[in-house]
Each structure stands twice: as C-alpha cells, then as structure tokens.
Amino acid sequence: MHIHPLAAPLAVAAAAAGGCAAIWAANPTIPGGILPVCPTKALFGIDCPGCGSLRMIYSLLHFDFASAVHYNALGLVAVLLLMWAFAAWTYGRLVGRQVRSWQHLRWSAPTVLALTLVWFVVRNLGFGPFPALYV
Amino acid sequence: MTYQPPPPPPPSGPPPYGAPQGGYPVPQPDSNLVWGILSALLCCLPLGVVSIVYSSKVSGLWMQGRYAEAQTAADNAKKWAIWGAVAGVVGLIIYGVLMVAGGMAGYMSVS
Numbered sequence: 001m002h003i004h005p006l007a008a009p010l011a012v013a014a015a016a017a018g019g020c021a022a023i024w025a026a027n028p029t030i031p032g033g034i035l036p037v038c039p040t041k042a043l044f045g046i047d048c049p050g051c052g053s054l055r056m057i058y059s060l061l062h063f064d065f066a067s068a069v070h071y072n073a074l075g076l077v078a079v080l081l082l083m084w085a086f087a088a089w090t091y092g093r094l095v096g097r098q099v100r101s102w103q104h105l106r107w108s109a110p111t112v113l114a115l116t117l118v119w120f121v122v123r124n125l126g127f128g129p130f131p132a133l134y135v
Numbered sequence: 136m137t138y139q140p141p142p143p144p145p146p147s148g149p150p151p152y153g154a155p156q157g158g159y160p161v162p163q164p165d166s167n168l169v170w171g172i173l174s175a176l177l178c179c180l181p182l183g184v185v186s187i188v189y190s191s192k193v194s195g196l197w198m199q200g201r202y203a204e205a206q207t208a209a210d211n212a213k214k215w216a217i218w219g220a221v222a223g224v225v226g227l228i229i230y231g232v233l234m235v236a237g238g239m240a241g242y243m244s245v246s
Binding site: 036 | 168175194195226230234
C-alpha cells in the first residue's frame with residue numbers, strides 16, 4: 001500500500017491545529033477553566049519547566065508575544081524549535097531523504113536537558129528577579 | 136571480571152546522508168530527542184525528562200566508539216518517550232472521568 005509522503009506531516013499538523021483550537025476555545029488564562037492545571041503545580045504548588053505552556057500557546061495564538069514570553073519563555077523556544085524540526089522533517093519526506101535539523105547536532109540533547117533543569121530551578125526561586133518567572 | 140564480547144558490528148547498509156568516510160561505519164542513531172521533548176511538554180514531564188537524559192547520552196557514546204551502547208541509549212530514549220505519552224493519555228482520561236463525576240455530583244447536590 002502506498003502512503004503519500006505528506007500523510008504523516010499532515011496528520012501531525014491536524015493534531016496540532018486541533019490542540020490549538022481547544023486551547024483557543026477554553027482560554028486557559030482565566031483560572032478555573034476546563035483545561036487541567038499542571039499536576040506538578042496542583043499537587044506541590046511549584047512551577048515545573050512546562051507550567052504556563054497552555055497560557056503561552058493561547059497568547060501566541062492571539063499574537064500577544066509579550067504574554068507568551070511571560071508565561072513560559074523556555075516553552076516558547078521549544079515551540080519554535082519543534083516547528084523547525086517539523087519543517088525539516090516535512091521537507092525531508094517531500095524530497096525523499098533525511099534532512100538534518102537542530103536535534104541531530106552534537107550538543108542538542110545535553111543542552112535541552114541542562115536548560116530544562118535550570119529552568120525548573122530558577123522559576124521557583126523566591127528572591128531577586130526570579131519571582132517574575134513564576135506563573 | 137568476565138570476558139566481554141565485542142559489540143556486534145552496527146547494521147550495514149548505505150548511509151542515508153553525508154556518508155562519514157573513514158570515521159564511523161554507519162551514521163549515528165537518531166537520539167529521538169524531539170520525541171522526548173514532545174513527551175515532556177505534552178504528556179508526562181518526569182518520563183519525558185528521562186527520555187531526554189537517554190537522548191543526551193547518544194552522541195557522547197557514539198563519539199567514544201561505543202556504538203552498541205549508543206544504540207541502546209537511543210532505544211531507551213524512544214521507549215521512555217512512549218511511556219510518557221501513555222502516562223499522559225492515561226492521566227488525561229482519569230482527569231476527564233473525575234471531571235465528569237465531579238460535575239455530576241455537583242449537579243446532584245444542587246437539584
């Protein structure tokens with residue numbers, strides 16, 4: 001059976017669009033909405049590296065980039081990198097060869113790991129400029 | 136100390152891109168980093184982070200010539216990303232059930 005090379009990228013794009021539509025409709029920036037609060041925050045009261053991502057995406061969908069940075073700056077970077085990887089993957093399927101992207105670089109994975117852990121710590125620090133990172 | 140057999144030669148086949156001449160027999164395995172990030176972001180943060188930890192080992196092991204271990208790390212990264220996705224879906228289902236149950240309980244109490 002022949003599957004069109006763009007079938008998988010289109011499926012991913014459709015899933016992402018569906019998720020964005022749900023976030024748009026539910027508006028996570030108003031507390032007490034239908035979308036769940038991050039379990040880490042609900043259980044322990046601390047910000048995990050992903051906390052604020054729904055509100056970040058909601059802000060991004062409304063072209064409110066300042067709020068998007070405020071809700072989860074590292075998450076915003078992750079979204080941009082994932083879009084890059086998605087574009088490279090889609091192009092690679094289109095031309096029929098694997099296109100190298102940022103995630104294949106030597107230090108990508110250790111850097112992602114380090115940034116995630118640092119982000120986890122700094123947004124929960126209670127002094128200096130760090131409380132501004134708590135959402 | 137038991138005798139450690141040498142790791143099996145990496146699977147042969149034409150290297151798909153930019154064949155590294157003379158350096159490595161085959162290209163480095165994909166570290167599955169994107170799957171780990173997606174799993175951490177969308178599904179289950181702890182398991183996604185475990186996946187990223189394995190991803191970050193792949194390049195270093197490969198550079199040291201420990202090809203089999205690099206492949207194992209890449210496979211582990213994929214495995215933990217999948218477990219994270221499963222955990223995320225299960226958590227979402229549990230949350231949905233609790234929401235519906237809570238909503239019904241609230242409806243019962245006011246009526």
